[in-house]
Amino acid sequence: MNPNDNPTIYRAPSEVSGEYRDMLIRLMTRQFYAETATAEVFGRSVGCAPTLREKLMAAEFAAEEAEHSERLCRIFEDLGIDPDEVFRSRPPAAKFWDLDMDNWVHIAVFNFTVDRAGSHQIMEYMESSYRPWAEQMGEVLEDEEGHYGNGVANLREFARDPKVFKEFQDLYFRMLPVTIKRAFGRPTGPDNDYCVKVGLKRHTTEQVVNRYLTEMLGYMRECKLKFPPLSAFEKIGAELMPSTKEIILSNQ
Ligand SMILES: [Fe+2]
């Protein structure tokens, strides 16, 4: 499906209804789950970060993720939705991401993998046809650049210690398939087509996933981190398009 270059633009909550409003709320809910979960993971990481500098940075990131969550709360409220109710429907962060929140290597993999997957979705939302949401995402993405910079710095540091790097690689093998499945969802289907048609997103899920993996690949090559085998994706039912498989197979 090709992106629609001229979707109808909505500038106020009162302008949206029906299927469009439902889909908007579903996408925002997904982002809200991610922002609140990330706030929790970074919050917990203050305790297990190994150095003072990393503890302070974790605290700063937790505050930023909380601020991203608050932005969404205001947009929910404007749409007549109680953000507390949305929050109550969220699965526990650790369970959702198959994550041990008290382990620093887990958190570093989370930062490099899961948090960045969220950023690639936000890049789509920044150009969304629902302007009250899109206009809030520029500053969010600026924060996310800082989070990813730290994720990459951690990867580089771990790459220097073979024992820790092995742990990072093993966890990455486990966490990347979960991320593809949970952060991006199914690569095809009527919901995806609808989002692109009405401009809630500007690229297909296949394009967004490929952009995410290609960005990672540069840093992975530098540090000799490999993609998990395709069987790891199949095992948990993470669907991949042929073009996505090609990227994954290029760095085994
Ligand atoms: Fe965030």
Ligand SMILES: [Fe+2]
């Ligand atoms: Fe983040």
